[in-house]
Structures are given as C-alpha cells and as structure tokens.
Amino acid sequence: MIEFRQVGKTYPDGTTAVEEFSLTVPSHSTAVLLGSSGCGKTTLLRMVNRMVEPSTGSVLIDDEDISGVEPVALRRRIGYVMQHSGLLPHRRVIDNIATVPRLNGASRADARKRGYELMEIVGLDAKLGLRYPGQLSGGQQQRVGVARGLAADPNILLMDEPFGAVDPLVRVELQRELARVQEELKKTIIFVTHDIDEALTLGDQIVVLKTGGAVAASGTPAELLSNRQDEFVSRFLGLDSGARSLSAEQTDDGELLISDAQGRPLGVVPTQTDRADRP
Numbered sequence: 001m002i003e004f005r006q007v008g009k010t011y012p013d014g015t016t017a018v019e020e021f022s023l024t025v026p027s028h029s030t031a032v033l034l035g036s037s038g039c040g041k042t043t044l045l046r047m048v049n050r051m052v053e054p055s056t057g058s059v060l061i062d063d064e065d066i067s068g069v070e071p072v073a074l075r076r077r078i079g080y081v082m083q084h085s086g087l088l089p090h091r092r093v094i095d096n097i098a099t100v101p102r103l104n105g106a107s108r109a110d111a112r113k114r115g116y117e118l119m120e121i122v123g124l125d126a127k128l129g130l131r132y133p134g135q136l137s138g139g140q141q142q143r144v145g146v147a148r149g150l151a152a153d154p155n156i157l158l159m160d161e162p163f164g165a166v167d168p169l170v171r172v173e174l175q176r177e178l179a180r181v182q183e184e185l186k187k188t189i190i191f192v193t194h195d196i197d198e199a200l201t202l203g204d205q206i207v208v209l210k211t212g213g214a215v216a217a218s219g220t221p222a223e224l225l226s227n228r229q230d231e232f233v234s235r236f237l238g239l240d241s242g243a244r245s246l247s248a249e250q251t252d253d254g255e256l257l258i259s260d261a262q263g264r265p266l267g268v269v270p271t272q273t274d275r276a277d278r279p
C-alpha cells in the first residue's frame, strides 16, 4: 500500500507544484493520476521513489515513512518506467533489462535468464535481446522499458506517461499488454497520463488533478463516468461535449456498458465489486 499524506512540493525556485495531496493506493491495484500538463503528476510520482522530496507531508509504503529509507535501496525495489524508455543506447536490449538484477547481485547468467523471461512476459521476441535499443521500434522500446521496470520483481511500479511517445494503435496494444501483465503479476502501480481512455482502461482508481495537485475527482472508472456533478470533471472527461458524449448503463452482469453519443457500444467497464470478485 502506498499512502500520500498531505504532501506538498515547492521547488527551490519558488514554484509550488503540489499544495496538499492525499491518496491511498491499495496493494495490487492500479491508481492513475490523470491531468493536463503541469498539474503535478510527475512530481507526485517521483515522491514515491524519493527522486523528489516532499516539502510538507509524507509518503508511506506499507505503513513505513519512506523519508527514513535510503533512496538508492528504495529505488532498486521500485520499478520506474518513463515516457522515453530511458534505455542505455550502447547496451544490448537484454543487458538493459538485466541491469537492475545485476546491481542487486545476480550473476550475469542469472540476470540474463531473468531478462529473457521478462521479454516473454511483455511480448517481445527473444531474438531482439541482442539488438541495441536504436534497432527497435518505439513500441518495442517501450516494452523493453516495462520489462526493465519489472526486472527486480518490484512490488511497486511507477509509470510516467510510458506510452505517450508511440502512435495511437501501438499505444492501445501496449495498454492491453499492460492490463494482461497486471492481471498476472498484481503489482501496485501508479500510472501518470493525460490520456483519458488510457486512464479508463488501466485504472482501478483514477484521480483527476487540477493545477497544484488539487484533486478534482477520484473514483473507479465507472464512478467517474457517471459523475456529471462536477463541471471541471465533466469537461475534462469530455462528458459534456458532442465529441465524447458517453453514457454508462448497468448490465445484468454488474458491468457498465459504455456507449457513445450515437448509442454505439464502446466497451464494458467492470464495477468495483466485479473487480474485487476476480480471482
């Protein structure tokens, strides 16, 4: 479980990125921080691995205040995936993935073996392992980024717009893959995006942020889609516009059927109870 307790951040130049933010992310669930540019998403994410120190408040992992945890040790047990995969260009794909296990003391052979297992998990052909990152497509590089984030078998995965730089079709494919991987691995994930559909696909809970890390709304995808009370949220989610006039309707199976303005079904969103029932 990850807990933000009234955290705030003012950078040394006086910019207040986050004023006061609280959130609890239960273990094995995915929380999405959704908001437009500059609202403090990355700042909040980086507080969890101490790349950013809160100016006020605290972050706890499994009830432990992480301000007392040595940052390098902390980062080695938390996976971090960024928008531009952050791969080392002069190291082969397999060695990029195996870096953290190596740092954690695994032998080169064991680290590579683990690397190939992870490539399979994220849907990469093993023969790509010996290539250099520049010899892969953008989507493949992001998969490598996810594999590397998972390499130390962390309980927590921080993902900062990991699919932001790939084209829309590949992006949807990567989202599906991540959802599949998460079904299997059950990590605790904090995922930052400004893409609403991505948030709805991946989030068990979604936190919609305004400037200064202020929470405009939070809840399950189903709760957010049926929340028309808050004008900012409705506008942000496009619920008020013709372009995305979505409606949500409860099905007999306890799921929400989402349809567009013309009544065409777009998909189903499991409700919270439904998710909790999953094995």
Ligand SMILES: Nc1ncnc2c1ncn2[C@@H]1O[C@H](COP(=O)(O)OP(=O)(O)OP(=O)(O)O)[C@@H](O)[C@H]1O
Pocket (backbone or CB within 6 Å): 011, 012, 013, 015, 016, 017, 035, 036, 037, 038, 039, 040, 041, 042, 043, 044, 194
């Ligand atoms: N190191 C820094 N020094 C000063 N100000 C910063 C620093 N990092 C971020 N900020 C400012 O803090 C605010 C929040 O930034 P942050 O990167 O957390 O937002 P974000 O929601 O992740 O944005 P984006 O979607 O564009 O990445 C912005 O106004 C940004 O300019």
